[in-house]
Amino acid sequence: MQALKLVSSGKMELQDVALPEFGPEDILMKVAGAGLCHSDLHLLHAGDDWPFFGNTVGHEGAGWVEEVGSAVEGYAKGDAVLVSVIWSCGHCRACIQGRDNECQVNGSRLQFPTTPGIGPDGAMAEYLVVKARHVDKIGGLDPVKAAPLADAGVTPMHAINTARARLTPGSTAVVIGVGGLGHLGLQILKATSGVRIIALDSDDSKLELAKGLGADLVLKSDGSAAQRILDETDQYGADAVFDFVGIQPTVDLARAVIAPGGALRFVGLGGGEFTFSVGIGQSMPWGMDVQMSYGGTRSDQQQVIALAQQGKLGVEINEYPLSDFQRAFDDLEAGRITGRAVLIP
Ligand code: NAD
Numbered sequence: 637m638q639a640l641k642l643v644s645s646g647k648m649e650l651q652d653v654a655l656p657e658f659g660p661e662d663i664l665m666k667v668a669g670a671g672l673c674h675s676d677l678h679l680l681h682a683g684d685d686w687p688f689f690g691n692t693v694g695h696e697g698a699g700w701v702e703e704v705g706s707a708v709e710g711y712a713k714g715d716a717v718l719v720s721v722i723w724s725c726g727h728c729r730a731c732i733q734g735r736d737n738e739c740q741v742n743g744s745r746l747q748f749p750t751t752p753g754i755g756p757d758g759a760m761a762e763y764l765v766v767k768a769r770h771v772d773k774i775g776g777l778d779p780v781k782a783a784p785l786a787d788a789g790v791t792p793m794h795a796i797n798t799a800r801a802r803l804t805p806g807s808t809a810v811v812i813g814v815g816g817l818g819h820l821g822l823q824i825l826k827a828t829s830g831v832r833i834i835a836l837d838s839d840d841s842k843l844e845l846a847k848g849l850g851a852d853l854v855l856k857s858d859g860s861a862a863q864r865i866l867d868e869t870d871q872y873g874a875d876a877v878f879d880f881v882g883i884q885p886t887v888d889l890a891r892a893v894i895a896p897g898g899a900l901r902f903v904g905l906g907g908g909e910f911t912f913s914v915g916i917g918q919s920m921p922w923g924m925d926v927q928m929s930y931g932g933t934r935s936d937q938q939q940v941i942a943l944a945q946q947g948k949l950g951v952e953i954n955e956y957p958l959s960d961f962q963r964a965f966d967d968l969e970a971g972r973i974t975g976r977a978v979l980i981p
């Protein structure tokens with residue numbers, strides 16, 4: 637079968653490899669589509685010390701069950717499934733508490749938990765082997781359109797779920813970056829809360845998309861954006877801010893507009909820095925809580941699937957044949973993708 641390998645810093649190759657072997661608890665999935673995440677660009681450029689050269693990339697995968705291991709129950713050939721982005725242990729204290737994206741066994745204090753395509757072989761291939769306990773059935777959803785839900789849907793869902801207490805009707809939520817993650821985050825906010833949504837991007841076509849998806853106000857992410865958001869909120873600030881970019885200008889913007897008691901969620905991995913002093917002359921509003929959000933839980937995934945099945949969450953997809961992966965990566969890097977690119981083997 638064909639599989640897209642990250643072979644060295646900045647270099648990928650489509651290779652012919654043997655069909656992967658699978659064990660009793662595994663599913664062999666025929667990949668329908670694999671979403672292309674901005675994180676794939678980060679790891680492509682992670683440098684020579686990247687520990688997983690030679691592995692298949694792609695952490696957003698969906699497809700059809702091709703074969704099941706001897707101990708697998710409840711799945712049959714042809715079932716459409718979505719592969720979880722977090723391959724947690726399922727039995728540590730964090731997993732038992734429903735924090736499987738903070739797994740103690742398959743992750744560690746500074747290391748995110750096992751993620752397909754960032755360690756184990758991922759979904760940019762014709763077939764993928766995954767433990768049956770890391771997939772969810774998606775029923776009648778088209779797995780090509782559903783693939784990005786695994787991360788671009790689940791990760792915003794998690795960040796939003798951890799901010800639920802601030803998302804009451806009458807509140808204002810700010811979405812920074814209406815890309816793959818942001819355009820789904822916006823829809824999740826719209827479908828599951830009564831907040832007013834202000835969406836920001838540096839690109840006009842993304843702002844058009846945000847408008848079409850129901851943002852109450854769209855703003856160009858520039859030097860005047862922070863003051864505009866403060867003006868819109870009587871200078872109190874936004875009750876929740878979701879930064880899906882994470883570069884210094886967006887981190888600074890998030891800091892400048894968060895309200896007292898506000899939920900600040902950093903999701904984008906652009907390398908921006910966030911510091912604050914603790915004391916009477918404090919630099920941030922009292923009560924603000926900050927989280928660096930990684931992926932999401934199985935529960936978040938099932939909520940995302942449910943919303944998609946209800947027609948309340950849809951991925952704007954751009955399809956590319958797997959063989960044309962370079963064009964897809966180039967388009968993403970150049971900002972030419974509105975929504976999500978999906979590679980089709
Ligand atoms: P994307 O390329 O699809 O979208 C990024 C969006 O940000 C684009 O619409 C772009 O126009 C916009 N943007 C760029 N500069 C901006 C600025 N200054 N202000 C406002 N908007 C700006 O990327 P994506 O796949 O949605 O990923 C977004 C980020 O989230 C990446 O850094 C990615 O690595 C990260 N990520 C994190 C997690 C996690 O678990 N924490 C999971 C997936 C992705």
Ligand code: ZN
Pocket residue numbers: 673674675676695787788
């Ligand atoms: Zn991702």
